[in-house]
Amino acid sequence: MRIHIATDHAGLEFSQQLQQHLRDQGHEVHDHGPVEYDAVDDYPSFCINAAQAVANDWAQGVQSLGVVFGGSGNGEQIAANKVAGVRAALAWNEATAKLAREHNNANVIAIGARQHELAEAIALIDCFIAEPFPGDERHVRRISQMREYERTGTIAGKSVLAADGADVPAVVGMAQES
Numbered sequence: 001m002r003i004h005i006a007t008d009h010a011g012l013e014f015s016q017q018l019q020q021h022l023r024d025q026g027h028e029v030h031d032h033g034p035v036e037y038d039a040v041d042d043y044p045s046f047c048i049n050a051a052q053a054v055a056n057d058w059a060q061g062v063q064s065l066g067v068v069f070g071g072s073g074n075g076e077q078i079a080a081n082k083v084a085g086v087r088a089a090l091a092w093n094e095a096t097a098k099l100a101r102e103h104n105n106a107n108v109i110a111i112g113a114r115q116h117e118l119a120e121a122i123a124l125i126d127c128f129i130a131e132p133f134p135g136d137e138r139h140v141r142r143i144s145q146m147r148e149y150e151r152t153g154t155i156a157g158k159s160v161l162a163a164d165g166a167d168v169p170a171v172v173g174m175a176q177e178s
């Protein structure tokens with residue numbers, strides 16, 4: 001399996017240990033940085049570069065995976081999810097690591113390096129990598145809806161509750177961030 005990894009200063013030690021662990025298992029590991037410790041470095045570029053590499057692989061039919069580390073994993077997940085085609089999941093236990101694959105076909109896992117011991121973080125990532133996406137119709141349908149929104153900026157569905165309480169179809173435009 002090809003695996004793209006990125007972190008910031010908060011996860012650098014974890015990242016280095018994880019890379020060795022994954023190489024020992026025979027995975028093809030691509031490190032997107034940082035290469036050295038800098039206590040004031042910023043996670044977005046590292047994580048977006050790793051996520052973009054995953055998206056590029058998938059666009060070419062190679063189902064690689066990504067791992068992004070940070071103090072909490074939150075910013076890293078947010079950054080990775082800015083890349084079209086990426087589904088980054090924050091995992092904090094084995095169930096969420098497995099469900100990220102089983103229900104969401106996540107192609108990036110985000111981990112909070114300050115939230116786990118190294119062995120626990122590695123176990124979560126091993127779970128994530130080992131879990132297949134079974135392709136259940138309902139999960140495929142939901143993932144397709146998000147992909148459609150990503151492509152078009154709109155989503156059709158029952159997302160607005162009418163005044164009388166009945167669900168009505170809605171078309172929601174791309175949210176504007178100020």
Ligand SMILES: O=C[C@H](O)[C@H](O)[C@H](O)COP(=O)(O)O
Pocket residue numbers: 008010011039040043069070071072073074075076
């Ligand atoms: O969501 C962001 C990550 O957890 C970062 O690793 C964290 O914000 C870095 O914190 P600090 O700059 O205080 O080391």
